[in-house]
Amino acid sequence: MTARWPSWRTDLAISLVSFLGGLVLYAAGGWRVFLGGGPWAHAPHWVLLVPMTVMAACCLLRRLAPGTGEAVGLVALAADTLLGGSLGTALIFTQVVYDACVYGRPWLWRANLIGSVAASVLAAVAGVVASGDWRGVVLGLVVALVAVLPTVTGISVRQYRDQARVQRLRAEEIARLAAWERRQAVADERARMARELHDVVANQLSAIAIHATAVLSAPDPSPQLVRRAVEQIRESSVSGLAEMRQMIGLLREDGDPGAADPATRPGLASLPQLVAQAQADGLAVELHTGGVDRALPVSVDFAAHRIVRESLTNAWKHGTGSAVLRVDVDTDRVLIETDNALRTDGPPPGGGHGLIGMRERAALLGGTLSAGAEDGRWRLRAWLPLRHSEEATV
Structure with missing residues (x-):
């Protein structure tokens, strides 16, 4: 006007x-x-x-x-x-x-x-x-x-x-501060993921060195031994290249690689421990799993573990004491869903940086994460593709 x-x-x-x-x-x-x-x-x-x-x-x-x-x-x-x-x-x-x-x-x-x-x-x-x-x-x-x-x-x-x-x-001023906090939370999450991937790539290179040393140490290696070693070296190198590509995308700025956070190192193999810890804190968890014994790329495994842990934490803080957790793994994706009732005396989950970190991890892996309140319940759904299982080209 x-x-x-x-x-x-x-x-x-x-x-x-x-x-x-x-x-x-x-x-x-x-x-x-x-x-x-x-x-x-x-x-x-x-x-x-x-x-x-x-x-x-x-x-x-x-x-x-x-x-x-x-x-x-x-x-x-x-x-x-x-x-x-x-x-x-x-x-x-x-x-x-x-x-x-x-x-x-x-x-x-x-x-x-x-x-x-x-x-x-x-x-x-x-x-x-x-x-x-x-x-x-x-x-x-x-x-x-x-x-x-x-x-x-x-x-x-x-x-x-x-x-x-x-x-x-x-x-x-409050809006600018909130935007800065969101950017800081994203930067912290990316730095955390970069440290994790740093350890993953180091492990892959160590595996390559071990297999190469095994072949070189054999006095008269058989063709089968050499072939198996070369296959292991190729598999480790392809996986390491895929992880390295993602790490380069994460490291937008120089930083201290540091040691990976021990709390984020386990993957879906530690799912029973996560559920047991949540139950010990007073959250009744109804767990439904499928295909969790499949081998996953380490970055996807770390991200899935982090999302499950954060979603259970939100359900414990803001829920009524019970939650339904579904983790399904197939040949091309990992699907994580949580559903819990919301307390009427507290704000819905997602007000802190945990939800920002989960979304950032899913987005950087090429997946999606949606979360929100609906009919007095909080529902979270994360979809993570297993793209790192594809072969990388040099």
């Missing part, structure tokens, strides 16, 4: 509407309604249009120079008062005061508040003294309506806008 209707057009529209409204009040006889007379009361009625026009022009300065606009408006109001006081000029002045409190500097609204209250009191006293009747206090009420009321309204709007701006900045 702001791009289609710039602020200067809004200011111009307010100024024109104020001027036209003043003309309507003038035509309806809204002139010399306050004092009924004044030092310049003998002037023609149309002269009242001059301060009214100046007052409407002050609305053009509502954003650009609100303090200057209010100062000019005070001069125009003083001239209008000397001419007898017209209703249109007084009403436009309320807009000028309001704009000065909303868009002006902080000291301006404070000065307006003090000055308008003081002017209202002085006008009430002057009205009583001039008329000799207590009903002269009405003059102070008129000044309060023209000056105090728009000042208070402008201060309220200004404070609301300031609070909204602070809340918006705070929300943006």
Whole structure:
């Protein structure tokens, strides 16, 4: 809306509407309604249009120079008062005061508040003294309506806008911090996987060296022994190349390879231990497995272990004490599914970095992971392809 209707057009529209409204009040006889007379009361009625026009022009300065606009408006109001006081000029002045409190500097609204209250009191006293009747206090009420009321309204709007701006900045800062934490969690997970793959490739190279040493150590190796050794060397090298390709994709930046986290080294072979640990923590696990005794690429095995462990941890933290775990392995993929009821007194799982790490592992292996709450239950489904079982070409 702001791009289609710039602020200067809004200011111009307010100024024109104020001027036209003043003309309507003038035509309806809204002139010399306050004092009924004044030092310049003998002037023609149309002269009242001059301060009214100046007052409407002050609305053009509502954003650009609100303090200057209010100062000019005070001069125009003083001239209008000397001419007898017209209703249109007084009403436009309320807009000028309001704009000065909303868009002006902080000291301006404070000065307006003090000055308008003081002017209202002085006008009430002057009205009583001039008329000799207590009903002269009405003059102070008129000044309060023209000056105090728009000042208070402008201060309220200004404070609301300031609070909204602070809340918006705070929300943006929280969003930036959350984005940074997500990036950091992804980077940590990639570094963890890179360390694991570093150990895997080292193991494959060690196996190649062992088989080559066995052949070289034999005094008169038979063709069958040489063939078996070469086959083992080829199998280890192909697997190592596949793992190395993935490690190069993970290592976006130089880092300390370090030692692999011992908690992530086991694979699906440790599935019974994971379930037993979850049950020891108080989570009743209903386990369904299929094909978990198949040989898996080490990176997939590590990722599957990590996903199972994190999903059971989420079920224990945020569930009602029971979960269903399904792990199915076939010739081309590993399928992991967990299903548990959610507690009503806690947030759903996935608010931390565990879910981010699981998704990152699945994505880097070419798989998918979906998780979410549905009908009071938390369901997670991970699909990991066994692509590293294919032969790599040099």
